Each structure stands twice: as structure tokens, then as C-alpha cells.
Amino acid sequence: MESPWDELILSFSRTSMFPFFDIAHYLVSVMALKREPGAVTVACKNPLSSWFTAMLRCFGGGILSCILLAEPPLRFLANSTNILLASSIWYIIFFCPSDLVCQAYSFQPVQLLAAGMKEVTRTWKIVGGVTHANSYYKNGWLVMIAIGWARGAGGSIITTFEQLVKGTWKREADDWLKMSYPSKITLLGSVMFTFQHTKHLAISKHNLMFFYTVFIVATKIAMMVTQTSIVPFAPLEDTLARVLFGNQQLSASGAKKSETKSNGTESSTSKPTAEASDNLQKKHSKTE
Numbered sequence: 375m376e377s378p379w380d381e382l383i384l385s386f387s388r389t390s391m392f393p394f395f396d397i398a399h400y401l402v403s404v405m406a407l408k409r410e411p412g413a414v415t416v417a418c419k420n421p422l423s424s425w426f427t428a429m430l431r432c433f434g435g436g437i438l439s440c441i442l443l444a445e446p447p448l449r450f451l452a453n454s455t456n457i458l459l460a461s462s463i464w465y466i467i468f469f470c471p472s473d474l475v476c477q478a479y480s481f482q483p484v485q486l487l488a489a490g491m492k493e494v495t496r497t498w499k500i501v502g503g504v505t506h507a508n509s510y511y512k513n514g515w516l517v518m519i520a521i522g523w524a525r526g527a528g529g530s531i532i533t534t535f536e537q538l539v540k541g542t543w544k545r546e547a548d549d550w551l552k553m554s555y556p557s558k559i560t561l562l563g564s565v566m567f568t569f570q571h572t573k574h575l576a577i578s579k580h581n582l583m584f585f586y587t588v589f590i591v592a593t594k595i596a597m598m599v600t601q602t603s604i605v606p607f608a609p610l611e612d613t614l615a616r617v618l619f620g621n622q623q624l625s626a627s628g629a630k631k632s633e634t635k636s637n638g639t640e641s642s643t644s645k646p647t648a649e650a651s652d653n654l655q656k657k658h659s660k661t662e
Contacts, residue, residue, distance in 0.1 A: 386587075387580035391495050396456060398491030400463040403431040403529065405479055408467055417468040428464040429457070430533050438528030439503055439521050443510060486598060490591045496560060497587045500526040501579075504567045515568050522564030527557045555603070559590055 376384070389395075407413055407428055417424035430437070433450040440447050451457060466475050478484060503525030507518040524531075553561075563586055569575040570582050593606050 383584045384580050387583045389494075391498050392456070393459060395491050395495050395498075396459060397463065398488045399495045400432050400460045401467075401479070402488050402492045404428050404460075404464050404467050405476070407431055408476070414468065424468065425461065425464055427533070427536050429460060430536050431529050432460045434529030434532035435499055435503075435525045435527065438524040438532045439506070442521060442524055443507070482598075486595050489594055489598060493591045493594050494587055496526050496556075496590065497563065497583055500560060500563045500567055501583065504564065504571055508571060513572055515572055518568040518571065519561075519564045522567060523557075523561045526564065527560035530554065530556065555597075558607075559593075563590070 391399075407424075408417075413424065416427075429450075433456075436450045437447050439445075440449050470476075479488070500522045503522035504518045506525075507514070507521035511517045566575060566582060566586065567579075570577060570579060575582070597603065
């Protein structure tokens with residue numbers, strides 16, 4: 375007989391994301407789009423372009439996972455209900471009279487609630503991506519990790535294509551080159567759920583879903599409340615970087631120091647020779 379705690383966690387793992395959690399995900403994604411410079415102007419002058427960009431933000435993870443698995447990228451359009459729901463969110467955010475939706479979203483409790491619910495959907499997307507990849511590649515854990523990561527954090531990556539088309543792409547803002555916190559936490563979750571799915575992690579699926587979701591929701595809310603972008607496991611990253619790559623960093627810093635010293639000596643030795651040549655030139659000018 376299962377304990378009440380097990381029943382609670384099991385029922386949590388079976389929670390449906392539609393419609394409330396999906397609405398929160400679409401709301402946060404489209405609001406992030408609207409805050410970008412010029413987004414409102416684009417929506418007024420070219421609504422189709424703005425709508426397409428919003429759909430990439432809302433369904434980018436599914437699109438990227440389909441591309442990686444050689445599936446039709448427009449497969450997300452088959453779910454008409456979610457498309458209509460996301461399109462409705464986009465419309466009321468950009469074209470609501472008196473901007474009432476944005477004014478309501480400006481309250482911090484609403485933002486915290488929406489952001490927490492969006493993080494819950496991240497867990498479900500990772501699990502769905504890992505399971506879907508396993509149906510193609512049985513126990514192909516590298517593929518499972520990649521698809522789980524793409525499904526959970528692909529929205530911010532697939533929009534790079536849209537930025538390239540518009541000519542607004544910035545190299546320093548690309549998640550492929552410099553991973554953001556959502557990409558890092560999604561990659562960590564994809565690794566854990568892949569190991570759990572391949573029986574290399576001794577924990578049940580619903581327990582892992584619960585604890586991972588609690589961690590990412592609590593972390594996200596804490597970061598928003600404290601208004602900080604410091605990653606919680608940054609000290610662990612620094613420690614691993616020093617252990618694994620510390621020698622190369624030290625050698626590189628030593629090489630830079632030696633270069634600066636050599637440049638300093640060269641400049642100091644070049645000064646007397648320059649002064650001597652100037653004196654010779656002055657003497658010759660006097661004799662002439």
C-alpha cells in the first residue's frame with residue numbers, strides 16, 4: 375500500500391500541463407518578446423512577423439527536437455488547440471486595449487506565479503524529449519540527453535534563426551556560444567532524467583520529477599525576488615573548471631606575464647638606442 379507522500383508525488387507527476395501551465399509558458403515567452411526594443415512597432419506594422427516570432431518562442435523546443443530527429447519542423451502546427459491558445463496570448467498582449475494585460479503582469483506576484491508555472495512545464499518537456507528520443511534510439515543516452523535539452527531549452531536557441539533573418543543577431547547573446555542559466559539547468563535535468571530512464575540512477579521517475587521541479591521553481595523565484603542573475607551552482611562550475619582546466623589557465627597566464635616582461639625589456643632597451651641615434655643626428659646637424 376502506497377503512503378500518502380507517494381500518492382501525492384505520483385499524482386503530481388501525472389498533472390496535465392494544459393491549459394493553465396501552458397498558458398503561463400506562453401505568457402512569459404510572449405512578454406519577453408514584447409520587452410525587446412522595437413517589438414511593439416513590428417507587431418503594428420507587420421503582425422505576421424511578430425506572430426511567427428512569438429510561435430518560435432512558444433514552440434521552439436519542439437521545433438528544434440524535430441529538426442534533430444529528422445521529423446517535420448512544422449509538426450507543432452498539428453496541435454491546433456495549442457496554436458490557437460498561444461496566438462490568443464500573443465494577441466491580447468500586443469493589442470489589448472489600454473495595455474491591461476501588461477499592467478496586470480507588472481505585479482510581482484503575477485510574474486512569480488507565471489515564472490514558477492513555466493518552470494514546471496520545463497520538467498515535463500525534458501521528460502517528454504528523453505522518452506521520445508528513446509523510442510528512436512533505444513538506450514542511446516547521448517541522443518536522449520540532446521533531445522531532452524532541446525525540448526526543454528530550445529526556445530531561446532531556435533530564435534537565433536529568427537534573429538539572423540531580421541539581422542539583429544548578437545554573438546554574445548547566443549546560447550550556443552554562452553549558455554544561459556535556463557540552458558544549463560535544462561542540460562543538467564536532461565542528463566539526470568536520461569540516467570534515470572536507462573536505470574543508471576537509482577530513483578523513481580516521479581520522485582525525480584518532483585524534486586527537480588521543486589529545485590528549479592524555488593531557484594527561479596529566489597533569483598527573481600533577489601533580482602540577481604547568479605547561478606546557484608556557479609561555485610561548483612568554478613571548482614570543476616579549476617580542477618579540470620586549471621593547469622592550462624595557469625600556463626596561459628604565465629605566458630602572458632612573460633610576454634609583458636619581454637615587451638617591457640624590449641621597450642627599455644630600445645629607448646637608449648633611440649636616444650643615442652638622436653644625439654648623433656644633432657651632432658651631424660651642428661657640423662654641417
